[in-house]
Amino acid sequence: MEIPTPSSQIEPVKLVPESRFRFACHKGLSCFTQCCRGIDIILTPYDILRMKKRLGLTAEEFLLVHTDVEILEKTMLPVVRLKMREEEGSPCPFVTSEGCSIYEDRPATCRYYPVGMVFLKKQDVADKEEFYFMVREDHCKGFAESREWTVAEWRADQGLDLYDERNRGWMEIILRKKSLGPTAELSPKALQLFFMVSSNVESFRRFVFESRFLSSYDVPAERIEKMRNDDVELLEFGFEWLRGVLYGDKGVDLKPGAAPRESGPASS
Ligand code: SF4
């Protein structure tokens, strides 16, 4: 998911995985790290998992120190934005003269550039359309380099298949909301649940394991054990559950006679 900045130029050409482009980014270029300033980076749930672990922070600490909440245009869903430093040029808190200090755990947006991806799904249409495009920042010298890639090679090099897979449940919820249109409102409680699962896996874990949640939902014991110890498993479950809560989709089955547990952790 590429979030172009005001100086971005989006090339009006649809790209496919086999499309080729020239690009390289490395220390020594005069623009090195210039792109890590004043940039609008929406963090995905998997970005947050990787970054908080890298920094040795709880989700709560990470959200407090490094992020702001933003309402996503056209969906009105609350998402998390990486906070830039409040100093001249608004640098990213993780940029150094040597490059990105959390490179192995950098967010998906940083991995995608200079490729952007569009993922379309229309209301009541099962087919999804996915294509790519190039984003050129005015100051970026990477396009003058001779290294050639296909879009698929770039994705593999940047580890994007894993990131997209881990974020798929979240993206589908956002796209579904977008396809319903701006007039389809979710309740404040539903928005709160979406934000909790998307941004604070520890809070969601407490919600599942320290309330009567598991006495209401029919979750196989093996899955419960995986969720207990694995943030990724818990996230995947969370988005499956949210599809039922937010949109009335099948989601996670209720136990016979049980009422849905949709109250947040504060009241659980
Ligand atoms: S996270 Fe790393 S790559 Fe992304 S903007 Fe910050 S310093 Fe740059």
Ligand code: SF4
């Ligand atoms: S501006 Fe382009 S080439 Fe320069 S550091 Fe950023 S991505 Fe790399």
